[in-house]
Amino acid sequence: MKRAVCPGSFDPITFGHLDIIARASSLFDEVVVAVLVNRTKKSLFTVDERIDMIREVTTKYPNVVVDSWSGLLVDYCKTNQIPIIVKGLRAVTDFDYELQMSQINLQLQNVETLFMSTAPAHSFLSSSLVKEVASYGGDVSSYVPAVLLERLKARLAENIGLDN
Numbered sequence: 419m420k421r422a423v424c425p426g427s428f429d430p431i432t433f434g435h436l437d438i439i440a441r442a443s444s445l446f447d448e449v450v451v452a453v454l455v456n457r458t459k460k461s462l463f464t465v466d467e468r469i470d471m472i473r474e475v476t477t478k479y480p481n482v483v484v485d486s487w488s489g490l491l492v493d494y495c496k497t498n499q500i501p502i503i504v505k506g507l508r509a510v511t512d513f514d515y516e517l518q519m520s521q522i523n524l525q526l527q528n529v530e531t532l533f534m535s536t537a538p539a540h541s542f543l544s545s546s547l548v549k550e551v552a553s554y555g556g557d558v559s560s561y562v563p564a565v566l567l568e569r570l571k572a573r574l575a576e577n578i579g580l581d582n
């Protein structure tokens with residue numbers, strides 16, 4: 419069985435992530451979407467909330483499963499015997515860092531990285547931009563699945579309330 423992992427913060431998952439996950443699911447027998455816990459990054463949603471949201475928007479892909487991991491991505495890959503990481507590349511600005519990560523992951527545990535070009539419609543999209551636009555009341559319905567919009571709005575409202 420050919421398996422791959424699509425890793426990320428997914429805070430929250432966007433149509434850009436979904437596009438990569440959907441395309442990866444047509445290439446592999448199983449795709450694990452792994453929510454990586456980054457202790458240095460403040461997230462809007464908890465890991466469990468992110469897992470729930472990803473599960474909700476990937477139900478139509480039966481070979482997609484969702485998991486989380488705190489630690490090195492390559493250790494997740496080794497522990498779960500997944501030989502391939504799938505990443506989306508949006509633009510050349512992504513390239514330097516992604517190349518470094520793919521090289522260190524190859525050296526650390528011999529895990530390969532497969533880059534897929536992001537669909538042009540999503541090339542500017544990131545979870546950070548979505549949060550910024552939504553926090554000012556902007557329309558993010560073209561960027562995030564409809565079922566997540568209310569949760570995003572509510573969480574941002576709670577957070578803005580806390581900041582004041």
Ligand code: PNS
Binds near residue numbers: 425426454491
């Ligand atoms: O969605 P993101 O935040 O761009 O995803 C980045 C992520 C989580 C895939 C990356 O930071 C990662 O793999 N983190 C786990 C720690 C790790 O293995 N780092 C690479 C080697 S130093």
